Amino acid sequence: MAESPLEQFKIERLAEFHIAGYDASFTNSSLLMVIAVVAITAFLVLGSAKSALVPGRWQSMTELAYEFIANMVHENAGTAGMKYFPWVFSIFMFVLFGNLLGMIPYSFTFTSHIVVTFALAAMVFVTVTLIALARHGLHFFSFFFPHGAPVAMAPLIVPIEILSYLSRPVSLSIRLFANMMAGHTMLFVFGTFTVALGLFGVLPFAVNIALILFEFLVAVLQAYVFTILTCLYLKDAIELH
């Protein structure tokens, strides 16, 4: 065993910065985030640079991404939710590019760190709660008591509803983080099997090819799941049940 399967998630400082006692170094994680933002900008700006009526290959990819999220927001959160479309689209592209850039060999998956995904999920949670409070004011707190439930059940239902509301950012972040981490660990474990078995390593190698395809599916799927759950939370904030 050369190294542990979790070695690939190690964060390395590329340039050290300390601001007011806090370690704010530029790490390989930050580098990949910058690359993701640059890649997204290039993808969208170059794709829509010469807007032809009959789109070329690149332009239709850009349009596909745009329409996919626009439809998703419209179907789930309604017309009122379209105001928040740019925000949802940014989240989708950032998570998607983070997942896909991690699939490049020897690169780094920043979405495989709970700090990153929890920051994203907490941002979603806080924004959605603020939107609900701004739209409904104090009436928002009726969200914790489902319509039509008997009042006598309130002491039981309200704490459960509050707890389930508060566990949203936790489950949202752990889902993305655990998927990415488990997937990359699995690829590494099958990679070591291939090396250790010599000639018979063909079998785990075949499994690894299938796993890499599966990981691409998971990378896209988890970005989709993260976004659609954001849309559903947005719908709850706008409609309150």
Add this chain to the structure above:
Amino acid sequence: MDVQAARYIGAGLAVIALMGVGVGIGNIFATLISSVARNPASRNQVFGIGILGFALTEAVALFALLIAFLILFA
């Protein structure tokens, strides 16, 4: 029993949750197949929901895996 042995047993116990996940994912795809077989026209609508359900169920398996990793390495 020393701590390392207990850790391995604990990690093994943690992934028993995969039993439920296996039943869940099987159930999702069984229902998906039968609903598409009943009404092939609904395929495009149902497929997306099915994949979403698959991803949500798969996440439960990964929670268990995460606990196993925590027991083993943390």
